[in-house]
Amino acid sequence: MEGGEWRNSIISQLQARNKYQTAAFQDVITFQSRLFDNVNTLKNENLQLTLVNERIRYSTSENGLSSAGGGSNERVQALEQKILVQQEELTNLHRRRGESSQQIINLNAKVHDLEKQLQAKDIVISENTALIASLRAEIQLYENNMTELEGLNTVLRDEHQALQIAFAAIEEKLRKAQDENRTLVERLIKYKSKDADKMNEENEHFLKKKSDRVRRELEEAAREGGSRGSIGSAGSSAEDKILDSMPFYATALPTKVALRFDAHEGDVNAVKWSPTERTLATGGSDRKVKLWDLSKMGTVENKGTLVGSNAGVMSVDFDSTGAYLVGASNDFASRVWTVADQRLRHTLTGHSAKVMAAKFLGEPTKVITGSHDRTLKIWDLRSKMCTETKFAGSSCNDLVTSDSAGSTIISGHFDKTIRFWDIRTEMSANHIVLQGKITSLDLSRDSNYLLACVRDDTIQLIDLRQNTIVRTFSHEAFKVGCDWSRAAFGPAGRLLAVGAADGAAYVWNTHSGKLEATLKDHSAAVTAVSWHPQSGLLASVDRGKRAVIWGDL
Numbered sequence: 001m002e003g004g005e006w007r008n009s010i011i012s013q014l015q016a017r018n019k020y021q022t023a024a025f026q027d028v029i030t031f032q033s034r035l036f037d038n039v040n041t042l043k044n045e046n047l048q049l050t051l052v053n054e055r056i057r058y059s060t061s062e063n064g065l066s067s068a069g070g071g072s073n074e075r076v077q078a079l080e081q082k083i084l085v086q087q088e089e090l091t092n093l094h095r096r097r098g099e100s101s102q103q104i105i106n107l108n109a110k111v112h113d114l115e116k117q118l119q120a121k122d123i124v125i126s127e128n129t130a131l132i133a134s135l136r137a138e139i140q141l142y143e144n145n146m147t148e149l150e151g152l153n154t155v156l157r158d159e160h161q162a163l164q165i166a167f168a169a170i171e172e173k174l175r176k177a178q179d180e181n182r183t184l185v186e187r188l189i190k191y192k193s194k195d196a197d198k199m200n201e202e203n204e205h206f207l208k209k210k211s212d213r214v215r216r217e218l219e220e221a222a223r224e225g226g227s228r229g230s231i232g233s234a235g236s237s238a239e240d241k242i243l244d245s246m247p248f249y250a251t252a253l254p255t256k257v258a259l260r261f262d263a264h265e266g267d268v269n270a271v272k273w274s275p276t277e278r279t280l281a282t283g284g285s286d287r288k289v290k291l292w293d294l295s296k297m298g299t300v301e302n303k304g305t306l307v308g309s310n311a312g313v314m315s316v317d318f319d320s321t322g323a324y325l326v327g328a329s330n331d332f333a334s335r336v337w338t339v340a341d342q343r344l345r346h347t348l349t350g351h352s353a354k355v356m357a358a359k360f361l362g363e364p365t366k367v368i369t370g371s372h373d374r375t376l377k378i379w380d381l382r383s384k385m386c387t388e389t390k391f392a393g394s395s396c397n398d399l400v401t402s403d404s405a406g407s408t409i410i411s412g413h414f415d416k417t418i419r420f421w422d423i424r425t426e427m428s429a430n431h432i433v434l435q436g437k438i439t440s441l442d443l444s445r446d447s448n449y450l451l452a453c454v455r456d457d458t459i460q461l462i463d464l465r466q467n468t469i470v471r472t473f474s475h476e477a478f479k480v481g482c483d484w485s486r487a488a489f490g491p492a493g494r495l496l497a498v499g500a501a502d503g504a505a506y507v508w509n510t511h512s513g514k515l516e517a518t519l520k521d522h523s524a525a526v527t528a529v530s531w532h533p534q535s536g537l538l539a540s541v542d543r544g545k546r547a548v549i550w551g552d553l
Helices: 005-023 026-066 070-223 228-245
Strands: 257-262 268-273 279-284 289-293 301-306 313-318 324-329 333-338 343-349 355-361 363-371 375-380 385-391 396-401 408-413 417-422 428-433 438-443 449-454 458-463 468-473 487-489 495-499 504-509 515-520 526-531 538-542 546-550
Touching: 005 070, 026 070, 268 538, 268 546, 279 313, 279 546, 324 363, 333 355, 333 363, 343 375, 363 396, 375 396, 408 438, 417 438, 438 487, 449 487, 458 495, 487 526, 495 526, 495 538, 504 526, 504 538
Parallel strands: 268 313, 268 526, 313 355, 355 396, 396 438
Antiparallel strands: 257 546, 268 279, 279 289, 289 301, 313 324, 324 333, 324 355, 333 343, 355 363, 363 375, 375 385, 396 408, 408 417, 417 428, 438 449, 449 458, 458 468, 487 495, 495 504, 504 515, 526 538, 538 546
């Protein structure tokens, strides 16, 4: 029913019920009225009979014994008998009247109770009517809201589908751009290789001309008839000239500060140059990885901040194309970001202690991590899972891969041991024990030499072909500043650099073992250094949030 029809229906039902229940007692009320009339009639008759009886008694008393015959006595007895019957009937009528009065009282009380119940039900009906009206209004409001939400949901679903299509298109565009970038990098490498071959050819031509000139000089000296000893001296001088004329591709020694800036809000634990451009990545105890653009002359610009780590970042590494960056963190995880859009792509969790080192393993889809939980883990980014765990038995501070295929891994540990791993086997293939715990490792570009920074304040140069230490670098002022101090080869392998506890970066010549320079500009211990692969710029960071670029921009 709609509107007020249900109310009218309830009222009509209540009226019908009232009429039905009242009609049930209508006969009782009528009978009671008749009883009252009969009682009044009987009272009058009783009064008349009483008067007649008194007159009869009076007449009887006057006549007394003078009255003759038994007929009068019989008449009197009959009248008395009639009076007794009348009195009994009157008594019954009074009793029935009392019972009827009690029934009427009870019925009146019941009617009164029913009226109260009816009033209470009317109140409940009124309250329910108001509640139903409010609920209907609320239902209408909810229906309107649901209609609006359905419309909004439809719009959002359409927008989501459009965004998904746009995202797929952008991802495809990004993939093409990355493929193009990878192709350009490969072309650049080919061009550089051709330039190197051309330079080598020119150097060989230069050497040949120089050798011919020296040979002519020797022939002239021989023709002059000098002594045998003088000829030998001339030959030695010629050899020195040949050595001097050989091309020397050593990196120019950086001796002056090009830039200095605050890289992070706390300790700077790691630094790494991009392999393809002048972009520097730094990792700090403020849980961030920051990218710095140094392509503009004499300026540094924050290119972006890579977030997602929940603790300090201990190492950073680019892949060979510079498109991806991996960072190891103290929150027991490593993370992979894309450099172009600075988005977090993968979170590698599985270690049970802080991760000290993370490197790409031959290709951008594989990563290896070393942790204080005494394990190395190999990760496949395509399946987003750990494919292999190697148990080293000691905390790992750093690691490198010795070839482009990533088949051999070298790790440096807290127990003073350098371990060599073949990814095809579970156990360590070889190891070298040094005099202190290893803080970092670095590999020369030709993969023939390994650089190890050791906590006994020395730098060890190891020939991997002979598996032996070929040179030790140390200085009375040089002290390793922390357990993760990072040393690095220069681009041509002729120089090495490492930070020290006194706030200086020490640079040695790897061939002569001579300390070439002490670069002092930091006010706190230098934690890490990195050489730019093409320009020879040196970046150093310290535990006082400072980063310094050495060389000529």
